[in-house]
Amino acid sequence: GNSVTQMEGPVTLSEEAFLTINCTYTATGYPSLFWYVQYPGEGLQLLLKATKADDKGSNKGFEATYRKETTSFHLEKGSVQVSDSAVYFCALRGSNYQLIWGAGTKLIIKP
Amino acid sequence: EAGVTQFPSHSVIEKGQTVTLRCDPISGHDNLYWYRRVMGKEIKFLLHFVKESKQDESGMPNNRFLAERTGGTYSTLKVQPAELEDSGVYFCASSKMSGLETDTQYFGPGTRLTVL
Numbered sequence: 001g002n003s004v005t006q007m008e009g010p011v012t013l014s015e016e017a018f019l020t021i022n023c024t025y026t027a028t029g030y031p032s033l034f035w036y037v038q039y040p041g042e043g044l045q046l047l048l049k050a051t052k053a054d055d056k057g058s059n060k061g062f063e064a065t066y067r068k069e070t071t072s073f074h075l076e077k078g079s080v081q082v083s084d085s086a087v088y089f090c091a092l093r094g095s096n097y098q099l100i101w102g103a104g105t106k107l108i109i110k111p
Numbered sequence: 112e113a114g115v116t117q118f119p120s121h122s123v124i125e126k127g128q129t130v131t132l133r134c135d136p137i138s139g140h141d142n143l144y145w146y147r148r149v150m151g152k153e154i155k156f157l158l159h160f161v162k163e164s165k166q167d168e169s170g171m172p173n174n175r176f177l178a179e180r181t182g183g184t185y186s187t188l189k190v191q192p193a194e195l196e197d198s199g200v201y202f203c204a205s206s207k208m209s210g211l212e213t214d215t216q217y218f219g220p221g222t223r224l225t226v227l
Contacts, residue, residue, distance in 0.1 A: 020160060036218070043115075043220035044202060089154065094165050098144065098156035099204075 002027045006090050006102030012038075014110050020101055021075040023064075023090035027060055031067050031092040034099065035056075038087045047088070065108040085109045113137065115219035117203050123225045129191040132222045136185070136205030142166075143186050144206075144216060145178060149199040193226045200216060217227070 005020040025033065035047040035057070046055030051069035062077045073090060090102040116135045124130050136143045145157040157176070158168040162183035171178070175194070180186040190197055200223050212216040 044204075044218035046215055049215065055217075074143070091154075096159070097142070097206075097214075098159060098167065098170070099154075100156070101145070101146075101154040103153050 001093060002013050002031065002094050002100045004090050004100055004102040006088075006093055006105050008103070009087075010059075010106040010108050012110065015082055016079045017022060017025070017109075018086075019075070019077040019080045019107070021088055021090075023073045023075065023102060023108070024058070024069050024074065025092050026075045027071075027092055027094070029095070030068065034091045034093070035063070035064055035073070036089045036091060038089070038104075040086070044089070080107075080109050082109045082111050115203055115205050115217055116171055117201075117219040117222050119221065119222060121223045121225070123227065124193055125227050126195055127192045129189065130193055130224060131223070132188045132190075132201050132203075134188070134203030134205075134219060136188045136203070137217055140205035140207050140217075141183070141216075142208065142216075143180060144204040145185065145186070146202045146204065147199050148202070149196070157188075182214040190224075193224075195226050198224055198226045 003026045005024050032051045034049045042101045048059040050057040050066035056065045064073050064075045076106045087104045087106050091099045091103045118133045120216045125159050143160040148154045153172045156170040160180045177189045200221045204218045206216045
């Protein structure tokens with residue numbers, strides 16, 4: 001069946017550091033892939049998405065590329081800020097339109 | 112445009128009681144989804160409405176959970192009777208139309224349910 005695996009957190013970085021949060025998936029076919037973010041005290045917000053192989057999603061300085069050959073969708077940002085502290089979720093959309101989620105990675109950015 | 116809203120934001124009940132969660136989707140969105148995150152685990156799909164019809168309820172854990180969407184607008188999720196393992200955060204999401212690669216699910220802030 002479909003599944004998503006994310007690197008475990010928490011991930012702690014200093015401000016302006018480079019960020020990578022790994023995400024790999026198992027799926028039949030070529031699902032759409034998503035990164036959602038949950039800031040403290042808030043709901044889930046769509047951060048970026050990619051709908052086919054080699055697509056790159058980007059938003060707010062974050063990027064992720066849909067890699068079919070490695071079944072991955074790693075999230076990257078060149079220079080993180082304290083305001084990026086949040087929980088990040090990788091997800092794929094199954095054939096029935098439901099989202100299948102990774103466990104979430106808590107990101108802590110220290111000034 | 113108003114986003115997805117959920118009520119209440121937090122509910123604390125005792126085991127055996129009944130709780131009803133409400134979700135108001137974005138206006139004009141035919142699709143409505145319920146998900147939940149039990150403590151320490153992944154977010155899991157519960158069910159999917161298209162307008163007032165249940166398209167997929169494969170994620171509903173058992174018959175203590177009842178979801179409705181009368182008139183195809185807001186939805187309710189009732190848990191009766193609640194058990195300790197039902198504690199978690201219940202998220203609602205809506206989307207304009209399924210079947211499109213560009214379709215995006217927009218989430219509400221969630222309802223945190225605590226069963227004592």
